[in-house]
Amino acid sequence: METVNVPELVERLGSDEDAVRKMAVFKLQTNIGDPSFADLFIAEGGLTRLRYLTLHASGNTLAYSLTSFSRLLDVDKGWDCVDEEMVERIVELIVTHPLVNILRGAMSILVSIVSQPSSMRSAELSGFRALKPAIAIYPQFLEMLVTRLSSADHALCANALQLINSLMRDSITHDSEAEWPKFIQKLQDLGVIRAVYVLMQDPALQDLAHPLMEFQSLTKVLLRKWRDIPLDQEKPEHRRALKGIHLASNPEKNEEADDTRRSRKHHPEKWRRLGFESESPVVDFHEVGFLGMMDLADYVRSHGDEFQKLLLEHSTKPAGQRCPIARASLAVTSILYEHFEVEKSDMDDSKFISESRAGFDKMFQPLLLHWTRLHVAGLQAFFRLWKATAAEAEDLDKLIELVRILIESVVGGADRTKDVQDVEEELADFEYNRLRGLQMELLELTYEDAWGQHLRQVRDELHHEALQFVKEQRIRSLLHGCWFALDAKSDGPKSATYQYAQLSHNRRYLHFGSFDLMGDQAPELDTLPEKIDLSLVSSVVSNVSTEPSATAKSSRQPATKITIHGHAPSPSNHGKGTGHTRSGSRATQKEVILLTLRPYSHSIASEWLDGLLMLLNQQPITAETTKLIDLVSNYGLKIRLLNVRFDDATFAGEAPPVPAREGLDEDYYYDVFGGV
Structure with a gap:
């Protein structure tokens, strides 16, 4: 910096010759990131000339000007020049300009504008709202931004994703409950999920680590916000969602299958026949909130025929044998929420990225982005297990546990590059017997960790009993x-x-x-x-x-x-x-x-x-x-494990007395294994 004559540099920025201006702004971009230099530059009147070049220059002169202005904003200076005209110019460049070096600088400027705390600027230039007038002029802005995520230039991809992250975060934080979901939905409709999913599977993930981790964290923020919104039938959107699920069930046809003569308007099982626990469905959404409603509504909308067929098949069965579709859907939502640790803060992961380039496969969860598809696949697996096991109402918790193990095994066992379609197919093809085997292995490991010596004592006792039995x-x-x-x-x-x-x-x-x-x-x-x-x-x-x-x-x-x-x-x-x-x-x-x-x-x-x-x-x-x-010993252990919980009072205090039968002695045995 000592070799740079700031007054001379500022003067050359105003030269009539483009070559002179280009060399001056090229030198400026390498020094402007120093706060001391930036103060001297602004004191010499350089900010006005830099703004002019940003608005009117072209080619490399424009690229260097954008980079210089972006770095000036990074040291929290130059905000006086940020106005609607500047924002409109930057948005125009992103929409219309093909050169990568110009697009990088333009996106970096918008990231700073959107991310800057509103207390530092006027309300009109706060966050996402600062861009809205310009976006109204260039409505293809968001579409072009998502398109840039497919660029072969990783730096441009990173800048584009960083800008998308800034827009998402600002919208989630400052927009009303009615507005931010619309913006998120618009981004999803433009294909942002698929684009980021592909980037997460890229071998050169290191170049995009920070913005990808932020997008993953924002996805968890969205899931938390949706989950924390309680279902409220007084809200039109919530009421419409519930009504849509009811109508999608084809109630007239199913009620005819029930052979009821009661008024359809006052059908006594309007909601229970869909799998809710009572005729007050809001109660069932207590744990998963509006997120559970979104997942159920999406399944009903995308798999309406399957939904109606299930209801029709189960309408002829006794109430205790009908698959509780709604509760199963909400259970799968809860399982996915826990599996992806949605409540976990992203601070630890971000710190790890800054300190190491290893372990990306553990940090990044591209399957999280396909939440909806995983929910449908998990729900369909539940239906398959319900049928395969001839389950009844009292078996609901056991089936939920099996689906939890299935998702932990398949989704948790998938590496970063595994395609979501392969995961869906594996969830659909996973054999029940193999799943039960996994359940027993997990049970033994879990109880081994929890009880240690007590479990070993139980094993020894069961082995002795088995030895006497076989003897x-x-x-x-x-x-x-x-x-x-x-x-x-x-x-x-x-x-x-x-x-x-x-x-x-x-x-x-x-x-x-x-x-x-x-x-x-x-x-x-x-x-x-x-x-x-x-x-x-x-x-x-x-x-x-x-x-x-x-x-x-x-x-x-x-x-x-x-x-x-x-x-x-x-x-x-x-x-x-x-x-x-x-x-x-x-x-x-x-x-x-x-x-x-x-x-x-x-x-x-x-x-x-x-x-x-x-x-x-x-x-x-x-x-x-x-x-x-x-075999006898392990069979006994599994029976005990399947019937015992950590808080089971059976393991506290003295064992209960063994029931006695008058006249019964010890001279008996059970021929459980037939001809063995």
């Missing part, structure tokens, strides 16, 4: 008895080919016998000639985990076998009743094979091997039994 089931298989192939190396009758084994009712002896044929009925326990005293059993081993070979599969001799080892009884008791004795020292008794069983299937092998082990108070070892124990 009883396995032992019951032994009590029922089973046919086996006869071991070819056994000492049994040479003509016999089958063996039958069964556990005694007191669970102390394993009875068995050899047969040449399998009878239609199992042998009686007291007809089995052999038995083993289980107190003499030392170990049970098997190759049950080994897959049978192809040869074994094709033969009548199963490859799987279970070998029961034990201590040989004392000689004095050897004979037919072997196994009765418990006398003698184990140290002096010889360990021998007491019995070999050859199961015909792996399932039988698993039941008998683990049944014998658990009968001997040992741990089961087969994969089938382990899987069954885990």
Whole structure:
């Protein structure tokens, strides 16, 4: 700045030669951003000459003049020259001029004018109202502004979006409740949402980060404002919206389907048949305000045929089975509101942008801009789940939770570049079983975080209960008895080919016998000639985990076998009743094979091997039994999770007493899993 002679520079700005003026204003644009220089420049009368060039120059001289004036306003100086003539000139340039370097400067000037606090200027030149007279002359201004968002020049896109943001913010802040929604709607009709959505997905997002983040924040501001407007039937717009929803339902046709003979004018379920909780629909909008009304009205308007078809289908069903369309719509609005954290301030995100260029995919939410489409897709997913689950009125909260998980998974899992149409299709195609699986995973993670040690204790208890349950089931298989192939190396009758084994009712002896044929009925326990005293059993081993070979599969001799080892009884008791004795020292008794069983299937092998082990108070070892124990344990955990809330009093104080039934003992079990 020291090398610039300010009086000489001001004089050259007024030169008759364009080349001289152009060089002077070129030098001016690089220095005018310094407040001290700006004060000297204004003191030397330079402001009047800069204004003249801004109004009348062309080409690069005009471009440099616009940039200089914009930077002067940035240091909060030069406002005396901002009048209707200046604003009209700038608006004209934006509408008619093709050169990018001129458009950038012009838009920057308007951003400063619109954003400048009204206390610094006259009321006529405050915010958006400062532009309205000029826009009346050039009504295509807003359309051209939105068009500039598609420019290949990112700096121009950023300037255009920054100006749109300024106009939106000023309108939302200062215009009346009747005016600002019209302006926002006009911008949306011109395609601003689609244009900004494309910019948010641009790989070179860094160049547009600040204005894009501001637009995203303004979108949240709009959603908050709409949500904070309570539904009021005294307001004509609100009354018309409600009436439109009622008329779109084709009330005459649906009332005929209800087969009612009551006066249509006083139909007792005018609003409840649409899915409202009562005949006072305003109450249902308490949580989501006019935003919920807008979403419901948009769905009814854009999907009227589907809306009428749903009502007609459900009109023939009992009241408890009808899908509550209105409440479902309001629930989806609330879910989206929470998902996109609309209440969150944008200050933290803006700060992050200023400090880092990483993490854009996390900060920017282009799908937020397609709120209406996501609401429709979420609502249609609700209808699909209602039908798939045959839900009833009391299931409403459960269905809402499923839709919440669906949106969190699909919308929350979408990256920045994923197109909204792909998201809609995924919401429509998401399988119910997969959704339930996600729900259980989330439940377990949520309760794990909330309860930690308590949940682990519940898991341990359920695993122990499952172990006891499966132990009883396995032992019951032994009590029922089973046919086996006869071991070819056994000492049994040479003509016999089958063996039958069964556990005694007191669970102390394993009875068995050899047969040449399998009878239609199992042998009686007291007809089995052999038995083993289980107190003499030392170990049970098997190759049950080994897959049978192809040869074994094709033969009548199963490859799987279970070998029961034990201590040989004392000689004095050897004979037919072997196994009765418990006398003698184990140290002096010889360990021998007491019995070999050859199961015909792996399932039988698993039941008998683990049944014998658990009968001997040992741990089961087969994969089938382990899987069954885990299944029962996890099933119990899921039941508890699905029926418990964080504030459930069940977890406070002592557990309630277990209901008793007179005459009931512990000798029972449930065959929940059929033939397992």
